Amino acid sequence: MNKLFRELLPFGSLILVIAVLSLWQPHSFLTLDNFLNVLRRSSVYGILAIGMTFVIISGGIDLSVGSLLALCGMCAAGTMVSLGGSSPSSGVMAFGIAAGLLTGAAAGLLSGALITRLKLQPFIATLGTMSLYRGIALVMYDGQPINCPSFRYLGEGTYLGVPISVILFLLVIAVSGAILKFTRFGRHTYAIGSNPEAAHHAGIRVDRRILTIYTFGGLLTGLGAVIAMSRTVSAQPTAGVGAELDVIAAVVIGGASLSGGRGTVTGTLIGTLLISFLRNGCTLVGVSTNAQLIVIGIVIVLAVAVDQFTRRKAGYAV
Amino acid sequence: MKALDDVTLCVTKGAIHAVVGENGAGKSTLMKIISGVYEPDAGFVVRDGRPCVWKHPADALAAGVAMIYQELSLAPDLTVAENVWMGIEPTGFLPGAYSPRRMLMGTRSLAHKYGFDVDPSQKVQNLSPSACQIVEVLKALARNAEILVMDEPTSSCGKNEAAALHEMVTRLASAGTTILYISHQLEEVVAVAKAITVLRDGCVVYSGPLMGLGIPDIIKYMVGRDLKDHFPKRSVRIGSEALAVSGLTSKAVKNVSFNMHWGEVVGVAGLVGAGRTELARALCGLEALVHGSVNIDGKSVKIRTPSDALSCGIMYITEDRKRSGLCLDLPAAWNMTLPCLAHIGMKYILRLSQEQDIAEKTAKTLSLKWAGPATLASALSGGNQQKLLLGRALIAQSRLLVLDEPTRGIDIAAKVDIYHLIGRMAAEGKAVLIVSSDLPELLGVTDRILVMRRGRLVADLVSSSATQEAVMQLAAVDVSRI
Numbered sequence: 001m002n003k004l005f006r007e008l009l010p011f012g013s014l015i016l017v018i019a020v021l022s023l024w025q026p027h028s029f030l031t032l033d034n035f036l037n038v039l040r041r042s043s044v045y046g047i048l049a050i051g052m053t054f055v056i057i058s059g060g061i062d063l064s065v066g067s068l069l070a071l072c073g074m075c076a077a078g079t080m081v082s083l084g085g086s087s088p089s090s091g092v093m094a095f096g097i098a099a100g101l102l103t104g105a106a107a108g109l110l111s112g113a114l115i116t117r118l119k120l121q122p123f124i125a126t127l128g129t130m131s132l133y134r135g136i137a138l139v140m141y142d143g144q145p146i147n148c149p150s151f152r153y154l155g156e157g158t159y160l161g162v163p164i165s166v167i168l169f170l171l172v173i174a175v176s177g178a179i180l181k182f183t184r185f186g187r188h189t190y191a192i193g194s195n196p197e198a199a200h201h202a203g204i205r206v207d208r209r210i211l212t213i214y215t216f217g218g219l220l221t222g223l224g225a226v227i228a229m230s231r232t233v234s235a236q237p238t239a240g241v242g243a244e245l246d247v248i249a250a251v252v253i254g255g256a257s258l259s260g261g262r263g264t265v266t267g268t269l270i271g272t273l274l275i276s277f278l279r280n281g282c283t284l285v286g287v288s289t290n291a292q293l294i295v296i297g298i299v300i301v302l303a304v305a306v307d308q309f310t311r312r313k314a315g316y317a318v
Numbered sequence: 319m320k321a322l323d324d325v326t327l328c329v330t331k332g333a334i335h336a337v338v339g340e341n342g343a344g345k346s347t348l349m350k351i352i353s354g355v356y357e358p359d360a361g362f363v364v365r366d367g368r369p370c371v372w373k374h375p376a377d378a379l380a381a382g383v384a385m386i387y388q389e390l391s392l393a394p395d396l397t398v399a400e401n402v403w404m405g406i407e408p409t410g411f412l413p414g415a416y417s418p419r420r421m422l423m424g425t426r427s428l429a430h431k432y433g434f435d436v437d438p439s440q441k442v443q444n445l446s447p448s449a450c451q452i453v454e455v456l457k458a459l460a461r462n463a464e465i466l467v468m469d470e471p472t473s474s475c476g477k478n479e480a481a482a483l484h485e486m487v488t489r490l491a492s493a494g495t496t497i498l499y500i501s502h503q504l505e506e507v508v509a510v511a512k513a514i515t516v517l518r519d520g521c522v523v524y525s526g527p528l529m530g531l532g533i534p535d536i537i538k539y540m541v542g543r544d545l546k547d548h549f550p551k552r553s554v555r556i557g558s559e560a561l562a563v564s565g566l567t568s569k570a571v572k573n574v575s576f577n578m579h580w581g582e583v584v585g586v587a588g589l590v591g592a593g594r595t596e597l598a599r600a601l602c603g604l605e606a607l608v609h610g611s612v613n614i615d616g617k618s619v620k621i622r623t624p625s626d627a628l629s630c631g632i633m634y635i636t637e638d639r640k641r642s643g644l645c646l647d648l649p650a651a652w653n654m655t656l657p658c659l660a661h662i663g664m665k666y667i668l669r670l671s672q673e674q675d676i677a678e679k680t681a682k683t684l685s686l687k688w689a690g691p692a693t694l695a696s697a698l699s700g701g702n703q704q705k706l707l708l709g710r711a712l713i714a715q716s717r718l719l720v721l722d723e724p725t726r727g728i729d730i731a732a733k734v735d736i737y738h739l740i741g742r743m744a745a746e747g748k749a750v751l752i753v754s755s756d757l758p759e760l761l762g763v764t765d766r767i768l769v770m771r772r773g774r775l776v777a778d779l780v781s782s783s784a785t786q787e788a789v790m791q792l793a794a795v796d797v798s799r800i
Binding site: 181182183184185186187190191194195197198199200201202203204205261262 | 604623624625627628634636641642643644645646647648652656657659660664665666667668670710
């Protein structure tokens with residue numbers, strides 16, 4: 001089992017899924033509109049998954065992304081509505097977007113601080129913040145959603161026919177991929193996930209790096225939140241329930257290891273697309289949303305099992 | 319490539335049979351075949367006159383062969399008795415229950431039979447490394463093992479611990495247990511074993527009684543050449559004062575003062591627990607200082623974190639490369655450049671091809687054997703892993719090296735490479751501080767030896783006029799009481 005094959009394997013399963021669906025439903029699946037639709041649908045969770053990729057490579061996990069998605073949306077929409085009423089100006093909208101991003105970054109910083117300062121395990125710390133952020137999002141407006149009907153651009157706008165959300169998604173992928181591969185920060189992220197003690201010995205300021213990683217993840221969640229909010233032109237306090245599991249699944253399908261030190265941005269992209277295309281295909285074929293869960297579950301287990309198997313064959317430690 | 323080629327090994331009942339060889343000579347593969355982990359491609363194991371096919375370690379265990387690994391497989395939170403009987407718990411009164419009383423009694427009678435002193439109700443995490451080995455052995459004996467394969471049993475032990483283990487091994491053998499003893503410590507092998515098999519490149523080069531063989535003979539068999547220049551001779555050119563430590567005090571180090579010069583190699587000797595590692599760690603920002611001052615080149619420096627140490631030009635190479643040295647599942651080249659990225663102009667942005675060039679050049683200087691910079695660190699042998707860490711000092715061009723047990727658990731050829739490297743660094747005017755439990759090594763490579771006992775510095779000797787006995791005496795005996 002050579003290295004090239006192993007690296008192409010996730011691509012292979014994605015291409016396989018696309019090929020099967022193209023043959024099965026050529027008229028409804030294999031169209032530009034449908035593909036753009038799938039990309040647009042995957043952009044929000046995709047952006048969240050990129051942030052999660054950094055967190056998982058560093059050996060951590062962030063269970064709070066779903067709740068944070070709701071909280072950032074509420075903060076962004078709340079800012080827009082309270083400053084600009086029902087039809088806020090574009091300046092106010094920009095202010096709202098900034099509020100959403102800032103909320104995300106601050107929340108990520110808080111998770112990071114709980115992990116580094118209080119020495120909590122990431123699972124426990126973000127289990128706490130998951131509940132905390134959801135609670136705040138619900139309490140803010142008594143559990144009511146906030147409508148801001150004029151904030152459509154991020155969700156529906158296009159540039160040269162490509163949805164803005166897809167452009168943002170691709171931009172996040174390019175920048176994050178470059179950070180992970182070509183910067184010292186990216187290298188340190190891998191080292192911390194692989195062996196935190198060795199990283200500390202090698203002069204890496206592990207705590208600071210972890211703070212940055214969770215803050216970056218939070219910032220991306222903020223970005224995902226404003227896109228999601230713009231698509232539905234409202235902020236829902238119940239948005240993104242269970243999103244953390246989809247996001248983690250995408251990262252893991254992409255070849256990342258929950259024990260840290262392994263994962264790539266391209267892998268995560270493929271994992272995200274695989275889940276999206278499966279969902280889309282199931283819908284087109286007529287599989288109910290409930291039954292889709294079965295398909296997704298099987299694919300997650302299969303993808304990771306094949307990854308482990310090929311790794312063992314290649315002689316790598318599992 | 320074959321790991322083993324036409325190997326024949328005869329072990330008599332009740333013997334202590336040592337198996338030695340350089341890293342990669344095939345010792346581990348041979349032992350894994352004997353204990354049923356691997357199946358041989360050709361040939362077989364004959365046990366009590368019957369040829370056997372073992373497909374699983376459990377098969378070998380059923381035939382009375384037990385492997386005791388370097389990395390112990392005990393559950394630290396359980397008691398000695400629970401560990402010994404794990405998986406074969408004596409059944410209790412109710413179906414599905416086990417009897418703690420019978421477990422304790424069984425452990426006690428086993429320990430008594432072989433004369434071991436362990437408390438069966440003690441938790442394993444409270445035991446010393448040698449006591450853990452005893453528990454491992456009891457575990458094997460509880461499964462009626464008659465042949466024990468021991469892989470580097472003393473690698474995590476101090477001198478007293480090692481002596482206790484040797485006594486245990488001898489006692490087991492005299493009680494009729496057969497022992498296959500793998501070790502890098504030739505002194506140990508000569509002291510304990512009665513027979514020896516030397517492997518080189520997967521072949522047996524000597525197998526027979528140990529009587530009449532000296533350590534130099536064994537080394538000759540292992541490496542296939544004379545290691546006359548075991549320790550490199552070099553002309554010492556001592557420069558100005560590099561490091562001055564005064565009154566350094568931390569949790570385990572008490573009021574230590576010494577100095578080092580550029581171009582000097584200084585050793586730190588002492589028993590385990592004397593504070594040697596702690597001294598090195600305190601110098602490198604890995605342990606907090608209570609008080610004391612450190613001057614480099616006459617200037618006072620404050621070192622609170624490893625990154626402070628690196629920016630002062632200090633490179634610390636850990637004694638435990640698996641736990642705190644390497645990121646094992648990352649590429650070897652990444653491991654090599656990890657602390658030095660800022661030193662090679664990659665403080666923010668990495669240039670991958672340049673990084674690869676630097677790693678390859680360094681590997682060549684170190685005669686590091688790898689399949690390429692992308693090889694995972696875990697795929698390298700111990701000696702090559704150590705060279706990865708030493709490569710960091712070359713890449714960062716550190717002026718002051720602090721090496722903690724730099725040759726632990728690696729083969730002789732790699733050791734010699736490392737000695738030569740240390741000599742070359744010193745000749746370039748760098749200062750090297752070596753913490754080591756290997757006294758011949760310290761005497762061979764250093765200019766001066768600092769001896770520590772119970773956290774204090776008790777002597778500062780010139781290596782060329784010091785002897786092993788003198789150093790040991792200082793390290794082990796409380797002079798003030800005589």
